[in-house]
Amino acid sequence: MRRRWLFADQLGPHFLDGPRQPVLLVEAKSVFRRRVFHRQKAHLVLTALRHRAAELAGRATFVQAETYGAALRRVDGPIDACHPTSRPARELLRRHPRVEVLPPRGFATAPEEFMAWAHGRHTLRLEDFYRDARTRLGVLMDADEPIGGRWNYDSDNRLPAPKGQPALPVPEPPMPDEDDIDAQVRRDLDAWQADGVRFVGQDGPRLFPATRAEALDRLRHFIEHRLADFGPYEDAMLAGDPWMARSTLSSSLNLGLLDPMEVVAAAEQAYRSGAAPAASVEGFTRQIIGWRDYVWHLYWYRGAGYPRSNALRATRPLPRWFAELDADAVQARCLADVLAGVRDRAWVHHIPRLMVLGNYALQRGWRPSAVADWFHRCFVDGYAWVMTANVIGMSQYADGGAMTTKPYAAGGAYLDRMSDYCHGCRYNPRHRLGPDACPYTAGYWALLDRTRDSLTGNHRMAQPLKGLQRLPDLEAVVAQEHARGSRAP
Template sequence: MHWLFGDQLGPHFLRPSQDIDLTGDAPLLMIEARSVFKRRRFHRAKAHLLLSAMRHRAAELGDRVTYVRATTYRDGLDQAARGRHVTVHHPTSYAALALVRSLPNVAVGPARGFLVPMQDFAAWAHRHGGRRLRQEDFYRWVRRGHDLLMDEDHPAGGRWNLDHDNRQPPPRDATTLAVDRPYRPREDEIDEEVRHDLDHWEKDGDVSFVGRDSPRLFPATRAEARTALRCFMDHRLPTFGPYEDAMLAEDQVMSHSLLSSSLNLGLLDPAECAERAEAEWRAGRAPLNSVEGYVRQVAGWREYVWQLYWHFGEEYRQHNELRHTAPLPDWWNDLDANSVGARCLQTILAQVRDTGWTHHIPRLMVLGSYALQRGWDPAAVTDWFHRCFVDGYDWVMVPNVIGMSQYADGGRMTTKPYTSGGAYINRMSDLCGPCVYQPRDRTGAHACPYTAGYWVFLDRHRSRFERNHRTARAVKGLDRLTDLDEVRRQERTRGDTPP
């Protein structure tokens, strides 16, 4: 019997290998464990998507799969396997891996759903010294190894990195990008059943969710995911690159693919996404900067984050080099966007509340930056991102938040903290114009919480960042601030109240 976890739902998880025999009609097992939702307060839309995807996959597999609804995975396995030998592909979290390794008669095979086998990455990391593993070096290695955007031994177009072409602010005076809206699936009777069950669990007090469960916005089946991929490639990929870092208040999705949840559920394979994007460029239907930017996200960053999660080890999540220990306030945990006055944070927090998703720049430069500036506990911030995003998994959020967003690893993953004053948000969005706060103001009634927070953050860690070549110049700017004492006092007074 072969066990499929809820993020192993695509056909590539059923291809036979020398480690796992899936030929013919080898019986399958899926376990829906309610304990997953009891342990944490997940976003309601995330719970809905996961259960919908699992139940849809079980319906597709028919009599071949034994689908068990149990209190825990262990209970479900006891109920279904009854001592039989069980195989499973390498799970995507340390907790799940520890669980399957602790179970009798369960054999763990290699991971699926990623481009690079773990042992290949380990060999590459060893060749590069093991500690500082640059994403750019890894990305080029992956492109060569998988012949992605390559012209023989050279990068297509002559350059590996087209980031410089992909940092444009949104078009002036535009409220939305002039592109087709993304594919949205239609709910069916399985979604109706899922919503009924979640309502019942909440009513019984069995579980508690955060956020809203609007009609399902993301694919729950392989067919839906392939349709979403095709729609992105046909209509949105050409404008993805230039505006991938831009934000508009009325356009949450911009030209983003919205395929991260499909990839992380295993409904899509990263190779088919990257190869399809390259085919669009080769056919002259999408510019190279957009295609390279997308390939970088899928074959570069996503793959890099997955590998670092396992390479750095289980203790990596506990890193807290900046010694940030402040708890997350209730308004943040409850996604209470209505209590927030700062328009950028209010807008993005509302997007998370309503959909469980926002793209990478709001995550990093609005949500993550605010948490970093306030000195919130990075482990709690990581857990919040894991719970509140439909594409959030342990392997996704630990490196992204601990390493990049909160700089809690002290620079193992990035060379500087990713935070800024309000000027960056103002340049890359239309969020600041109508806001009660002004990006240039550090003090006073209109002081931008990001601008004030940025300077207080640098001041708090002056001794560390004045020695970093990427932040030393910014730290020197503290000496030119004649109102620094007032900025400090103002931020202490703000405390954890919504800005």
């Protein structure tokens, strides 16, 4: 039997063919030399890999080496591997004649199924893909119809943050207990830093599952205690509640500790038993077999040039305060809190990513590929396949609308409506000019001014562009934003 090479994002049992299959696990230090990762991300990946090696002791060969190539030279015999999740990893496998590459695992839709769906379509929209996946997989269906007669419950899942509440009334996700493997990883990372390997962000207690047992425990807790509230407040933000009712399972899925279909099955069972409403279960399911699979397949379908897309011609570099997660340099309350969340946890939920971090980058015209790389390196669930479509396509509109119908840009009014950030902030979300002008409100109009030629003809942008033409102080707003430059707001 061939030895199965498990990458560090292929750690669940569904990546193996049986209980006796020999396994290869490789820890390559060069991965962490090439990029400046968040310290907690590096810790999670390494401890998950080492925990899996300990679980498979007796049939696993665990090699710690400087490079993957050096590790392979220390292993004899034929090897196979499930299709990796990045182009560089795929090329690595193709260069080694001893390695047979198998079809991908860890996703609900196979490549040939995605290709069959995409064939002949002028646009590849999430909603169409999601409905096809629901039908094909038989998820949340009553015979041939979606549950409740509706495919989409988005209109029920847009409540703003509850007024006067510092946090949602749901228990926080259970935190893992660190062990001797975690302690050794922390010592090794300290030694690596002394040897010149750089990280960003704060070290801290591990917050995310590193084993399948931990991931299953968090899944059970979410289904029982948090899923019911997931839907209504899916788009809301609270400064005092980083977790809200999110599942916090993205890193477990992306490490391969959980299979997406078992996660969806658990959510559907909660709906069928009456433990969670349709809107919450549908919204969560959409994220797993809809959005997650969708961005995975777009990473491969769009080709190697997609990460360099730059339809809005954004060329500014990431400022140092942002790149280094210097939240203390920021006065805008929303951005300071969210950037601190990245610094301290290597994670914030989807809406702060899109509407605080990505929105600010889009408004300032930062280079999309640099923004995507930052998200890849600084988030525990960040990988090239995750962040390419999420950032290049959705967040930065760098593909010119191939993925979304309009840019995800908004001013301070949106943040004021959907969060409690604007209360106590030195900036006023209603002001676009002056010392208390909200950087998001001013930045929104500066973005429209800079990109109006590219957005003219987009029917969803017609009304905002008309508003731009009527703005009496546009020239002063643009000058103000130009003067701000790369300074932290």
